[in-house]
Amino acid sequence: MNLQQFTFRPATLDDEPALLHIDIRASEDVDRRTGRVDPKTPEMTSQAIDAIWARLANFIRFLHENGVTWLAEANGAPVAYARVAAWGHARQLTEAMVLPGYQDQGLGAALLERTFGSRALQTGELRVIRANATLQAVGLYSRFGVSPVAMEYSYTVDPDAVAPVALALAQSSDLKLQPLDQDHLDAVAEIDRAVLGFDRRILHEFWLRDGRQALALMRGNRLEGYCYYSPGFGPATCRQAADLPATVAVGLLERLKGGTRPIRIAGQSGTPHLWRALQPAGPRITGLVALMASDTLPGLDRYVLSDPDYTL
Numbered sequence: 001m002n003l004q005q006f007t008f009r010p011a012t013l014d015d016e017p018a019l020l021h022i023d024i025r026a027s028e029d030v031d032r033r034t035g036r037v038d039p040k041t042p043e044m045t046s047q048a049i050d051a052i053w054a055r056l057a058n059f060i061r062f063l064h065e066n067g068v069t070w071l072a073e074a075n076g077a078p079v080a081y082a083r084v085a086a087w088g089h090a091r092q093l094t095e096a097m098v099l100p101g102y103q104d105q106g107l108g109a110a111l112l113e114r115t116f117g118s119r120a121l122q123t124g125e126l127r128v129i130r131a132n133a134t135l136q137a138v139g140l141y142s143r144f145g146v147s148p149v150a151m152e153y154s155y156t157v158d159p160d161a162v163a164p165v166a167l168a169l170a171q172s173s174d175l176k177l178q179p180l181d182q183d184h185l186d187a188v189a190e191i192d193r194a195v196l197g198f199d200r201r202i203l204h205e206f207w208l209r210d211g212r213q214a215l216a217l218m219r220g221n222r223l224e225g226y227c228y229y230s231p232g233f234g235p236a237t238c239r240q241a242a243d244l245p246a247t248v249a250v251g252l253l254e255r256l257k258g259g260t261r262p263i264r265i266a267g268q269s270g271t272p273h274l275w276r277a278l279q280p281a282g283p284r285i286t287g288l289v290a291l292m293a294s295d296t297l298p299g300l301d302r303y304v305l306s307d308p309d310y311t312l
C-alpha cells in the first residue's frame with residue numbers, strides 16, 4: 001500500500017461541492033456493485049448533483065462547522081474524504097467516501113485515523129455510524145471501536161394505501177399535537193438522552209432554523225415525542241415504545257397534505273411494532289444500512305432515523 005502519492009489535509013468550506021461529488025459517485029458505484037440498482041443505470045449528471053448541492057448546502061455547511069473533515073488529493077484534486085460530526089458526548093462518522101478508482105488502497109483507513117481515531121475511547125464518548133451494509137465499510141469501521149447494533153431498513157409507503165392506516169393509528173391515540181419549535185427543545189434533549197444516550201440539541205436548533213417541519217406530541221403539558229416530516233421523513237421518537245406508531249402516523253398525515261409521492265421511512269430492526277402497525281399499508285423494504293456504535297443505543301425501539309440520512 002503506497003499512500004505517498006496522496007496529500008491529506010483538513011477540508012475547507014470551499015471544498016464541499018467537490019466532496020458531495022465524491023459522495024455521489026462512490027454511492028452510485030456501491031449501489032451498482034451490491035445489486036441495488038441495474039448496473040446499466042446512467043450516472044447522475046453534473047446538473048443533478050448541483051441541484052442536490054443547492055438543496056443540501058446549508059446542512060452540509062452545518063456538518064462541516066460542527067465536525068472534523070479531512071480529504072485526500074491526487075494530482076491536486078480531491079479523491080476521498082471523511083467527516084466526523086460531534087454533538088454532546090457523541091461523535092458520528094457522517095461520511096467516508098473514496099472515489100471508485102481509488103478504493104482498497106488504504107485511503108479510507110488513513111482518513112478514519114485522522115477523523116475518527118484521533119481521540120481515545122476512554123474519554124467517555126459514544127461513537128456512531130450509519131454504514132453502507134458492505135463488507136468493505138463494516139469491515140473497516142469495526143477496527144475503530146464500533147460494532148453493528150441494528151439494521152436500518154428503508155420502508156417505502158404509497159400515499160393512498162397509508163392514508164387510512166395513518167388516520168386510524170392517529171385517532172386511536174390520546175396524544176395532542178403542536179408544531180415543534182425551539183421552546184420544546186429542553187424536553188426534546190431529554191427524550192434524545194433517554195432514547196439515543198446523547199443530547200443533540202444543536203442539531204434540532206439547526207433543523208428548525210433551517211425550515212424543517214416537525215410535530216410535537218403532547219400528553220397534558222409533557223412532550224411525549226416528536227416527528228419531523230418535511231423535507232424528508234424523520235427522525236421521529238417518543239418516550240414510550242407504544243406511542244411510536246401514532247407518532248409516525250401523525251407525521252405521515254402532515255406529509256400527505258404536501259403531496260402524493262411515495263414516502264420513505266428509515267425504520268430499523270429495533271422497531272418491529274412499527275413495521276406491524278404499517279402492514280395494512282403494504283410497506284416495501286427498499287434499502288439496508290448497518291447501524292454501528294461503540295456502546296448500546298438504549299432506546300432504538302422508540303426511534304425512526306433521520307432522512308436525509310447523514311445523521312442518526
Ligand SMILES: CC(C)(COP(=O)(O)OP(=O)(O)OC[C@H]1O[C@@H](n2cnc3c(N)ncnc32)[C@H](O)[C@@H]1OP(=O)(O)O)[C@@H](O)C(=O)NCCC(=O)NCCS
Binds near residue numbers: 130137139
Ligand atoms: C468504504 C470505503 C470508505 C473504504 O475505503 P477504502 O479506501 O476503500 O478502504 P481501505 O483500502 O482503507 O481498506 C481498509 C480496510 O477495509 C477493509 N476492507 C477493504 N476492502 C474490503 C473488502 N473488499 N472486503 C472486506 N474488507 C475490506 C479491510 O479491513 C481493509 O483493511 P486491509 O487493507 O488491511 O485489508 C470506500 O471503499 C468507499 O468509499 N466505498 C463506497 C462508498 C461507501 O460505501 N462508503 C461508506 C459509507 S458508510
